[in-house]
Amino acid sequence: MSSCCNTPTIDIPVEPRVAGRIRNVALVGPPNSGKSTLFNRLTGLRQKVANYPGVTVEQRVGRLNGIGLPDLTLIDLPGIYGLDTYSEDARVAVEVLHGEMPGTPVPDAILLVLDSLHLRRQLMLAAPVLALGLPTLVLLNMSDLMEARGGHIDTLALAQELGVPVAKISAVRGTGLDSIGHFLNRKAEPDAPPSATRIELPVVGNPRSYRQWAHGVSNRTKYKAPVSNQATRRIDAILLHPVWGPLIFLAVVFTVFQVVFSIGQPLSDGFGDLLNKAGDAVAPLLGHGWLESLAIDGVWRGVASVLVFLPQILLLFLFIGVLEDSGYLARAALIADRVMRSIGLNGKAFIPLLSAYACAVPAIMATRTIENKRDRFATILVAPFMTCSARLPIYMLMIAAFIPNKPLLGDFFGLRAAVMLSLYFLGFVAALATARLLKSSILKASSAPFILELPQYRLPTFRSLGLRVVDRGRVFLRQAGTVILAVTLVLWILSHVPFHAALGESVIGRLGHFIEPVIRPLGFNWKIGIGLLTSVMAREVIVGTLGTLYGADPATQSLGLQAALRHDLTLGGAMALVVFFAFALQCTSTLAIVRRETNSWKWPALQFCYMGVLAYLAALATNQIILNFIH
Amino acid sequence: MVAIALLSFFGAETELEPDLSGAWKLSLLSELPIGTTGVVESLDLPGEIQHHLMHMGFVPEARITVVRRAPAGDPTVYSIDGFEVALRRDTASAIRVREYETR
Numbered sequence: 001m002s003s004c005c006n007t008p009t010i011d012i013p014v015e016p017r018v019a020g021r022i023r024n025v026a027l028v029g030p031p032n033s034g035k036s037t038l039f040n041r042l043t044g045l046r047q048k049v050a051n052y053p054g055v056t057v058e059q060r061v062g063r064l065n066g067i068g069l070p071d072l073t074l075i076d077l078p079g080i081y082g083l084d085t086y087s088e089d090a091r092v093a094v095e096v097l098h099g100e101m102p103g104t105p106v107p108d109a110i111l112l113v114l115d116s117l118h119l120r121r122q123l124m125l126a127a128p129v130l131a132l133g134l135p136t137l138v139l140l141n142m143s144d145l146m147e148a149r150g151g152h153i154d155t156l157a158l159a160q161e162l163g164v165p166v167a168k169i170s171a172v173r174g175t176g177l178d179s180i181g182h183f184l185n186r187k188a189e190p191d192a193p194p195s196a197t198r199i200e201l202p203v204v205g206n207p208r209s210y211r212q213w214a215h216g217v218s219n220r221t222k223y224k225a226p227v228s229n230q231a232t233r234r235i236d237a238i239l240l241h242p243v244w245g246p247l248i249f250l251a252v253v254f255t256v257f258q259v260v261f262s263i264g265q266p267l268s269d270g271f272g273d274l275l276n277k278a279g280d281a282v283a284p285l286l287g288h289g290w291l292e293s294l295a296i297d298g299v300w301r302g303v304a305s306v307l308v309f310l311p312q313i314l315l316l317f318l319f320i321g322v323l324e325d326s327g328y329l330a331r332a333a334l335i336a337d338r339v340m341r342s343i344g345l346n347g348k349a350f351i352p353l354l355s356a357y358a359c360a361v362p363a364i365m366a367t368r369t370i371e372n373k374r375d376r377f378a379t380i381l382v383a384p385f386m387t388c389s390a391r392l393p394i395y396m397l398m399i400a401a402f403i404p405n406k407p408l409l410g411d412f413f414g415l416r417a418a419v420m421l422s423l424y425f426l427g428f429v430a431a432l433a434t435a436r437l438l439k440s441s442i443l444k445a446s447s448a449p450f451i452l453e454l455p456q457y458r459l460p461t462f463r464s465l466g467l468r469v470v471d472r473g474r475v476f477l478r479q480a481g482t483v484i485l486a487v488t489l490v491l492w493i494l495s496h497v498p499f500h501a502a503l504g505e506s507v508i509g510r511l512g513h514f515i516e517p518v519i520r521p522l523g524f525n526w527k528i529g530i531g532l533l534t535s536v537m538a539r540e541v542i543v544g545t546l547g548t549l550y551g552a553d554p555a556t557q558s559l560g561l562q563a564a565l566r567h568d569l570t571l572g573g574a575m576a577l578v579v580f581f582a583f584a585l586q587c588t589s590t591l592a593i594v595r596r597e598t599n600s601w602k603w604p605a606l607q608f609c610y611m612g613v614l615a616y617l618a619a620l621a622t623n624q625i626i627l628n629f630i631h
Numbered sequence: 632m633v634a635i636a637l638l639s640f641f642g643a644e645t646e647l648e649p650d651l652s653g654a655w656k657l658s659l660l661s662e663l664p665i666g667t668t669g670v671v672e673s674l675d676l677p678g679e680i681q682h683h684l685m686h687m688g689f690v691p692e693a694r695i696t697v698v699r700r701a702p703a704g705d706p707t708v709y710s711i712d713g714f715e716v717a718l719r720r721d722t723a724s725a726i727r728v729r730e731y732e733t734r
Contacts, residue, residue, distance in 0.1 A: 081686035086679055121688050121712035207685035211693065225713055232715075236699065236708075245702040334717050338703035341719075347706075449680040451687070452717040454708060 022135075022187050024073045024105035025064065026097060029113035030125050031079030032455045034141040038113055038171035039076040040467045042180070049475055051599045053102055056376075057092045058368065061104070069184060073105055082207060083128035088373065097132055109135040109187055111180065116140040116153060116168070117456070119223055123214035126162060127202050136164045137183040143168035144175065151226030158221040172461060232327075232456045239331050249335045252328070253354060256319050260312060260358045265389065267311035275304035290499065294492060302488030305538045306480065306589055309359055310473065312389060316355050316362040317472040318465060323351065325460035325468075329369065333452055343432050344439030346372065346450045349379040353431070356386035360590045361476055364597055371451075374443040378435055380594055381607055384585050385431035387424045390539040394581050395423055397543055401562035402574040419575075426582045430614065476593065483592040487537050495534070503548055508533055522580070522616070523573025523623035532580075539586045572626035576619035583615035655731045660695060661707070661723035668696045669728030676725045684726075688712045695728065 029035035039047070043062030052059045057078055064072035077096055078089035085091040092101065099106035112129050114122040119140065130136060140146075140153065159166040167179035202209035217223075238244055279300040286292040323329040329351060337347030345353075348370045356363035363383045370376040399416050406415040494508040503509050504526075512530035519529050527549045535542035550564040565574065585591065585608045594604040655670075663669050671693045674681050688711050689695075698708040698715060706717040 081683070084682060084686065086682035086686060118713050121714060124686070124688070207682075207688075208690040208692075210686075211688060211690050233698075240699060240702060240708075242702045330717075334701045334706060334708070335703070337701065337706055337717075337719070449676075449683070449722055450706060450717075450719045451680075451683060451722070452706065453687075454715040454717060 022069065022108045022184055023071060024075060024107045025109045025111060025184065026075045026077055026107035027111050027113065028077050028093070028097070028125070028129055029079060029141075030081050030115070030122055032453060033079065033113045033115040033122060034171045035076065035079060035113045037464055038111075038139070038141065038169070039074065040464060041171050041174055041177070043074055045467070045470065047471075049471065051596065052092050052104070054599065055088055055092060056373070056597060056599050057089055059104065072184065074111075075104060075107060080125070082125060082210070083132075084207075087371065089371070097129075097134075107134065109184065110137070112136055112138045113141050113171075114138065116143045116146040116151065117149075117226055119146075119153065120215060120218045120225060121211075123217055124207070124210040126217075127210045127213055130162060130164065131201050135183075135187045137180065138162060138164055138166045139176075139180075140166065140168045141171050144170045144173060146226045149226030150224070152222060152224040154222045158217070158223075161217050161221055172464075235457050236331070236454075239328070240334065245331075245335055249332060252323075252332070256354075257357070260315055260319070261389075264312040264315045264358065267315070268308050268389075271311050272304065272308035275307060276301075279304065290496070293496065298492030298496075299485065299488055301544075302491065302537060302541075303481075303484060305541050305544075306484050309361070309390065309538075309589070310476075313359055313362050313476060314469050314473050316358055317365075317469050320351065320355065320362065320366050321465045321468045322460050324369070325458065325464060327455045327457045330452055330454045333369075334454070337450060337452075341450075343435045345379055345435055346370065346375050347452070349375060352379055353383060353386060356383040356388060359388050359390070360384045360386065360587065361480070361593050362472070364590065364593050365472060365475070367597065372449065374439070377598060377603065378438045378443050380597055381438060381603070382431040382435045384587065384590050384607070384611065385427045385434065385583070387427045387582065388539075388587075390587065391423075391581050393540040393543045395420060395578055397546075397562070398565070398574045398578050401565045402569075402571055419578075423578060423582050426579065426618075430583060434610075475596075476589070479596045480589040480592040484537070484588050487588045491534055491537060503530065503545075521623065522576045522619045523570055523627070524577065524619075525568060525573075527568070528573070528577060532584075532586075535586045537586075537588055539581060542581075542586075570623075570627070571630070572623040575626055576623035579622045580615045580619040583611055583618050585611040653731055655729040657727060658730045659724045660709070660718075660726040660728050661720045663695075663697045663728065663730060665697050665699060667730065668694055669730050670694055672727040672729055674726050676722065680722070684722075687716060688714075689726065695726075 027035055027039055039060060039062065042064055046065065047060055047062030050059050050061075051057065060076035062074045062076070064074040075096060077093045080087075080090045080093045082090065083094050083097070085094060095101040096104050097107060097110075110129060110132070112126060114126065116122075126138065138158070140155070143153075146153070153168075155166045155168060165179075165183055167176055167183075169176035169179065202213040239248055279296045282300075283292055283296045286295055320329070323332065332351055333347035335347070336350035340347050340349055349367070352363045352366040352370075354363075355366055360383045363386070364380050367376050367379045367383075370379060399419055403416045403419050408414055408418055491508070494511070495503055495506045497507050498505075504512075508530055509526075511533055512526040515529045515533075516524075516526045519532070524532075527546065530549060531542040531545045534545045546565070547561055550561055550568075569577075591604040591608060594607060595601055598604070657672060658669070660669060660671075671689060671691050673691060674684065674689060676684065693711055696710040698710050700707045701717070706719045707723060708715050708717045709723075
């Protein structure tokens with residue numbers, strides 16, 4: 001684990017621009033031009049992901065190998081339509097290209113990626129990019145598809161029109177990429193002739209003249225667009241059909257969930273067992289002193305309590321990746337928009353919020369597809385209300401201990417299921433109410449544009465899915481890892497000082513006693529108080545803490561724990577506890593990821609306090625209602 | 632016009648290029664029926680959104696075809712310069728188009 005949260009795993013030097021020497025290459029292109037596929041193709045796993053300073057735009061930088069030049073850095077700019085500052089993405093792109101972005105190397109050359117299936121429109125971006133005057137190579141991506149569908153372009157004529165070299169490539173198949181090596185090697189020669197033959201560029205900053213220019217260039221270079229995307233239209237006729245569309249949509253959603261829970265849950269459980277066994281195996285090597293306790297009970301178990309979610313998180317990323325790469329994600333957003341709008345969000349928030357039912361971490365990272373910043377932040381802030389799988393252990397424990405297994409509607413739907421369902425419903429309602437509150441207050445938007453580009457359907461490739469899953473997993477581990485480690489250490493110290501004291505007499509135990517008057521009205525005792533404190537780490541930690549406190553091992557003697565809880569808590573207190581967990585943000589990983597995605601501690605702090613206050617009030621109400629009306 | 636809608640619905644192989652030379656009337660993009668094509672006359676949206684749309688190709692004289700509506704009736708998918716983009720009704724109603732009278 002690195003010492004600082006922002007230490008990159010790959011050391012990418014930031015070099016000043018040297019005449020005649022190419023070090024930093026910027027990858028520029030419109031959204032859906034296949035730019036990210038090309039970036040992954042060119043850098044593989046030699047990339048690092050961070051945020052640009054002060055904004056929430058993701059910065060991707062990678063090492064470009066196999067070109068014959070040492071130390072080439074490839075900077076992947078956000079997908080943009082133009083170089084005017086119409087959005088945060090575009091602002092970042094302009095600053096990077098002008099060398100004004102702190103922490104990002106100044107580009108010496110540009111690779112401009114254009115989708116050759118839609119060249120007429122994509123050429124609009126070429127005008128402002130060429131006007132920058134940097135050495136540029138234009139890459140016509142998906143040219144294999146274009147030609148297979150009867151399209152045509154005279155690349156020599158295009159190179160003459162643009163005054164820069166042009167190459168046909170396919171980022172998915174990896175063809176034509178040697179042109180990049182040739183281009184960069186030629187530019188790297190000290191006496192490379194300036195390629196800037198005089199060309200006519202349209203007036204800078206005027207989209208209308210860009211479009212006229214792009215159409216003129218397309219016509220003069222004999223561009224013939226391929227036969228239009230009939231396959232996509234035909235698939236859309238079914239997937240966006242007024243009746244079949246929503247039905248297929250629901251089937252997709254249901255399948256994703258079925259798989260995440262039926263495969264992800266056992267995977268997570270197995271992974272958790274493995275982590276614990278690994279800890280047990282290492283334990284004897286450390287002796288039996290405080291070192292073993294710190295390393296195994298403190299660090300390893302704490303980290304393992306978060307790591308167990310990794311299989312589920314990766315599985316969700318895989319699904320979101322398949323949906324996004326295939327093009328269905330945009331259709332899902334289109335179908336869901338009408339419903340999402342009624343709660344003040346837009347259609348693109350649907351899949352992230354849905355993912356949050358398994359885990360808020362991938363959900364929050366998936367909000368990157370929402371361009372509108374206010375909508376995106378609102379989605380991030382409400383996502384943790386969705387009932388994630390880390391809440392299930394405490395829900396199941398308390399329900400099993402306190403709710404009798406009374407049938408309500410036949411044998412299949414009993415009182416226990418009803419309570420569980422109400423808890424899901426509670427989180428959902430809180431999310432809706434919070435979204436409305438946010439959108440009518442601090443995240444109020446003067447107007448909420450919803451501009452959704454529908455890309456053509458494509459078959460996702462294993463390579464790009466694999467890279468995406470690995471990349472997201474790495475971001476999660478790096479961002480959450482350091483925070484998790486710190487919280488684990490603090491919690492261990494608090495629960496082991498003074499030495500040789502039982503948990504109840506440790507600092508954290510005394511804190512539990514100390515907050516008892518505050519949580520007494522909720523029906524909680526000091527043991528629950530300690531559980532609330534330790535589960536700041538991750539929600540399911542409370543089960544283990546209660547197990548320790550009640551002198552029972554949760555894995556083997558859950559019956560003992562249930563009986564102990566029944567003896568110690570009232571029904572009101574027990575239900576107040578699950579309601580508390582339905583609302584409270586007891587999750588270090590989520591806090592760390594929200595900080596990363598919003599690029600500030602302000603939002604996770606606000607979220608933690610808001611959800612905490614809500615949890616307290618809801619638990620208080622629950623306990624008082626049960627105390628006064630049911631008992 | 633119904634024929635065009637049906638053809639595009641069932642995915643006809645031929646893209647019908649409508650003849651845009653005859654008489655036209657001014658209408659809002661949101662009012663165009665499915666399958667019809669309009670030519671952008673003007674946009675009246677807040678600064679950043681207008682800029683964003685114009686960079687995507689929504690500029691005066693651009694041809695826009697109404698492809699389909701979302702199952703809930705809104706947003707609507709439009710085709711412009713060979714790519715498809717969905718806009719909500721309130722956004723589309725801020726775009727004035729020339730609607731040509733087809734036979």
